[in-house]
Amino acid sequence: MIEEPMHGHPAVALAAAVGRPDAHAGEVPAVYVQLRPGATATPAELQDWAQAHIVERAAWPKEVKILPTLPTTPVGKIFKPALTDMEIESVVQDEARSAGISLRSCSVLRDPQRGIVVRWAADQDDGALAQRLGRFTFQTERV
Missing domain, CATH: 3.30.300.30 (ANL, C-terminal domain)
Incomplete structure (x- = not known):
């Protein structure tokens, strides 16, 4: 489509x-x-x-x-999970920027029990970014 x-x-x-x-x-x-x-x-x-x-x-x-x-598997097929992870990281960065927060790190992990988890760290945050990220379906952890 x-x-x-x-x-x-x-x-x-x-x-x-x-x-x-x-x-x-x-x-x-x-x-x-x-x-x-x-x-x-x-x-x-x-x-x-x-x-x-x-x-x-x-x-x-x-x-x-x-x-x-584009990222591919060993047999040459497009590896969409890597692209999905890029999109999730992009959303987190966009939300941080909108909140005026500078991220020190951001990584997307796939946990067998919890699903997609975004680990992020920022120099400053009063909970604003955590609140903004809570609107999405992925899990987050501030580290």
């Missing part, structure tokens, strides 16, 4: 759609792309392409990110 239309763009070699955590909707679509050798495209151009070629409005990616290479 998302990846196939993105592959139709002449500059796109690979595309992978993942969920981006969203405080209101739970998650929204995001897409990562790897460009063909020598090709150029901007995230805005790819966003416009997505909106013109993806029929369902709810499937329009809210974020388009270009990577030099």
Whole structure:
């Protein structure tokens, strides 16, 4: 629904759609792309392409990110958990920035019992970031 239309763009070699955590909707679509050798495209151009070629409005990616290479498994398949982790880390960084907090560290872990856990540290925080992150479905730990 998302990846196939993105592959139709002449500059796109690979595309992978993942969920981006969203405080209101739970998650929204995001897409990562790897460009063909020598090709150029901007995230805005790819966003416009997505909106013109993806029929369902709810499937329009809210974020388009270009990577030099998409992470792959040893057999060459796109490794989406790594992309999901990147999106989660991006959301945490965005929330920290919005709260005026500078993160010292942020890492995404996959715990067999708890699911996705974000460990983060900040030089200053009065609980504002923890409160903001509590709106998302992933677990958090301040370290």
